[in-house]
Amino acid sequence: MTPIIQTHQLSVGYKSGSQTRTIITSLDIAVSRGELIGIIGQNGIGKSTLLRTIARLQEPLNGKVTIYGQTIDSFSRNEFAQKVSFVSTEIVKLNHCTVRQLVSFGRSPYTNWFGQLSSNDEALVSEAIEMVGLTSLAGRYINEISDGERQRVMIARTLAQDTDIIILDEPTAFLDMPNKYEVIHLLSELTRKKKKTILFTSHDLNIAMREADRLWLITPEKFLDGAPEDLVLQHAISNLFDETRLKFDSRKGEFSIRRKPIGSCNLIGKGTAHIWTKKALERLGYDTENETYSIEITVEEKAGTTRWHLIHEDNTQTFNSIYALAGCLKEMFTDRNTNSALG
Amino acid sequence: MLLVKKNILIFTVLTLLLLALFITDLFFGSVQIPVKNIIQALFSGNSGKEEWNLIVLNFRLPKATTAILAGAALSVSGLQMQTMFRNPLAGPDILGISSGASLGVAFILLGFSSMLGLQTGDAMSNWIIVLAAWFGAGSVLLLIFAVSLRVNDIMTILILGILFGSVSTAIVSVLQYFCNEVLLKSFLVWSMGSLGNVSGSHLLVLLPSVGFGLLLSLLTIKMLNLMLLGENYAKSMGLNVNITRFLIFLSTSILAGSITAFCGPIGFIGIAVPHICRMIFKTSDQKTLLFASIIVGASIMLLSDLLSQIPGNGIVLPINTVTALLGIPVIIWIIFKNQRVASV
Numbered sequence: 001m002t003p004i005i006q007t008h009q010l011s012v013g014y015k016s017g018s019q020t021r022t023i024i025t026s027l028d029i030a031v032s033r034g035e036l037i038g039i040i041g042q043n044g045i046g047k048s049t050l051l052r053t054i055a056r057l058q059e060p061l062n063g064k065v066t067i068y069g070q071t072i073d074s075f076s077r078n079e080f081a082q083k084v085s086f087v088s089t090e091i092v093k094l095n096h097c098t099v100r101q102l103v104s105f106g107r108s109p110y111t112n113w114f115g116q117l118s119s120n121d122e123a124l125v126s127e128a129i130e131m132v133g134l135t136s137l138a139g140r141y142i143n144e145i146s147d148g149e150r151q152r153v154m155i156a157r158t159l160a161q162d163t164d165i166i167i168l169d170e171p172t173a174f175l176d177m178p179n180k181y182e183v184i185h186l187l188s189e190l191t192r193k194k195k196k197t198i199l200f201t202s203h204d205l206n207i208a209m210r211e212a213d214r215l216w217l218i219t220p221e222k223f224l225d226g227a228p229e230d231l232v233l234q235h236a237i238s239n240l241f242d243e244t245r246l247k248f249d250s251r252k253g254e255f256s257i258r259r260k261p262i263g264s265c266n267l268i269g270k271g272t273a274h275i276w277t278k279k280a281l282e283r284l285g286y287d288t289e290n291e292t293y294s295i296e297i298t299v300e301e302k303a304g305t306t307r308w309h310l311i312h313e314d315n316t317q318t319f320n321s322i323y324a325l326a327g328c329l330k331e332m333f334t335d336r337n338t339n340s341a342l343g
Numbered sequence: 344m345l346l347v348k349k350n351i352l353i354f355t356v357l358t359l360l361l362l363a364l365f366i367t368d369l370f371f372g373s374v375q376i377p378v379k380n381i382i383q384a385l386f387s388g389n390s391g392k393e394e395w396n397l398i399v400l401n402f403r404l405p406k407a408t409t410a411i412l413a414g415a416a417l418s419v420s421g422l423q424m425q426t427m428f429r430n431p432l433a434g435p436d437i438l439g440i441s442s443g444a445s446l447g448v449a450f451i452l453l454g455f456s457s458m459l460g461l462q463t464g465d466a467m468s469n470w471i472i473v474l475a476a477w478f479g480a481g482s483v484l485l486l487i488f489a490v491s492l493r494v495n496d497i498m499t500i501l502i503l504g505i506l507f508g509s510v511s512t513a514i515v516s517v518l519q520y521f522c523n524e525v526l527l528k529s530f531l532v533w534s535m536g537s538l539g540n541v542s543g544s545h546l547l548v549l550l551p552s553v554g555f556g557l558l559l560s561l562l563t564i565k566m567l568n569l570m571l572l573g574e575n576y577a578k579s580m581g582l583n584v585n586i587t588r589f590l591i592f593l594s595t596s597i598l599a600g601s602i603t604a605f606c607g608p609i610g611f612i613g614i615a616v617p618h619i620c621r622m623i624f625k626t627s628d629q630k631t632l633l634f635a636s637i638i639v640g641a642s643i644m645l646l647s648d649l650l651s652q653i654p655g656n657g658i659v660l661p662i663n664t665v666t667a668l669l670g671i672p673v674i675i676w677i678i679f680k681n682q683r684v685a686s687v
Binding site for chain 1: 562575576
C-alpha cells in the first residue's frame, strides 16, 4: 500500500534573502493511513517548519513531499485543500462570527465561487460540529467561548473540510491541562473512528506519549521515529533531557526534576500513605533508597488515622500530616545549613 | 432561519431609508423649488421654469446619484481593506490610497494635460483622469501591501499609510509650484471637487467605473470570508492568495480611485461604514457586510450631502467636513473598543 504521506530526501528550513537556514536535512519518512503522530522537540528545532512544509504552506529547501504518491505541488490549491487541512497556532479572534459560520468555512474547497452552501454542505457542517461535541454552542460567537472550545471549533472546521489528513501546529499551546488532554484525545478518536491521519506538534510530551501512535522526536543531532514506548525503551526520551534539569523515569513513564539529594531517609510503612510520603520526601530532596541514612520515618495507620514518626539523632517526633512533617524537615535542613555556614 | 428573516427585514428597512434620502436630497437645495415642480421636472422634463429644470436635472439628480456611488464605493473599498489587512482602522483615506489617486490625477493634469491635449469635460479626458487615479491608488496600495508583508504591527502600517498620504500630498504641492497658471487653475478646480461638480458627462465615466468595481467586489466575497482567518488558513482552505489579492486590489483601486478622481478626497466614510454595518447586522459574514456597506454607505453620503446644505441660506459646507463630523465619532468608538478585541 502506498503511504498516505511520504517525504523524499526532504530538507526544510528558512530562506531569507541570500541566507538559508536548514533545520532538518534529508528526511525520508512514511506515514500510513489512520496514524496519530506527535512531533516533539525543543523550541526552534523545526517542528512547525516541518509541519508547514508538509501542509504546503512553505516550500521545502530540498527534496519533496508526496501524498497518495503524488508530489504536493502537483495538486491545485483547491484539490490539495480537499486532502489536507490545517490548524495553526494562531488564535482566531473574530467579532460576530458564529461557531457554525467558522466551521462552514471548511466547506470552501467544495463550494462555488460565491461560497454558497448546499444542503449537503450544511449537513456536513452540523455533523462536524456534533463530532467535536459543540452542537449546543453552534449559534454562539467564537469570541464568547473558551479557548478549549475554540480549538475544538477549529478541529470541526477541518472535519467539515473532509480531508483524510489533518495537520495541527501546537493544538494544545494555549489550553489548560484538562483541555489539553481532551483535544489530543479527540484527535486520537478521529484517527480510530474516521481513519483520519493526523500530525501535530506539541510540547506536552506526557500527553503525546499517552495518545499518539507514533512520535517524531527532533533533536539537534537526529530525527527519531517510533511508537512512544519504543522510544522509551531505546532511552531516546530519557536522553532527550540529559542536559536539562528534567529527568524522565523510564520505569514510571514520568518526569521529575533532577535534584541533588540533601540527605537520605529510611521510610517504613505501606499503602497509599507510604507512596505519597515517599513522593513528598523526593520533592524535599531526600533519597529514600539509600542503604545509609540519617533520618528514619515510620508511617503508621491506625483506626483510620495516619501518624508520621520521625526519628532523628535519637529524638522522636510525631506528626499528623505530611505538611507538618515536611515543615519540620525543611527547618532541620535550614538550621543545619545556617549552623554550618556560621560555624 | 430566524436570523435570515431578521436580516431581510433590516435590509428592507435600510433600502427604504436609502430611497427616502435620495428623494429628500432631490427636494432640498440652496434654491427652493416646490415639490410639485420637482416631480414635473423629473418625469416630464418640464417644471414650468427653465432654471428649475436645469437645477433638478443637471445638478440635483447627478449630485444625488454621485452621492450614492461615492458612498457605496468608498464603503466597499473600506470593507475590503479592513478584511484584507485584518485591520479595523484600514480605509482608503487613512491608508493614503485616496491621496495616491490625487497624485495620479495631479501628474496628468499638471504634467501632461497639454501634451495629451486634454479638454476638461470631454469623455476621453475623463477616462484618462480616472485611469490616472486608479493607477495612483493602486501604486500606494501595493506599497502599503509590500510594507505589511514585512511589518506585522497594525499601528505601524497605519502610520506608514498616513505618511505615504502626506508624501503624495507633498509631491502634489511641488507639482503645483512648478506648473503654469492655466494648468494650476484647472487642477485647483479639480482638487476642490465635490459631489456637486460631477456633471452628466462625468457620470458616464463614474457610473460604469464604480459599477465595474462593485461587480469585482462581489466576486471577492468568498475570498474575503476566508481571508478573515488569515493567510495561512485561507491557503489551507484552497484559496489562491495571489489571485485574491490581485482582485481585491484591483477592485479597491477602481472604487476609491474613481470617486477621488471626480469628487476629490472624501474621508472617513470608508472606515466608518463597514463598522456601522457590523454593528447593525452583528455578523462577520462578508456577503451581508458588502451589501450592507453599499446601502448604508450610499445613505450616509446622501445624509452628509443634505446636512452640508444648511437650509434657509445659500451656504454649502464642503462634503469632507460633514463626513468627518459623522465618521470620526465612529472611529473613536472603534479605537476604544479595540482596547479589548483587536480584530475586524
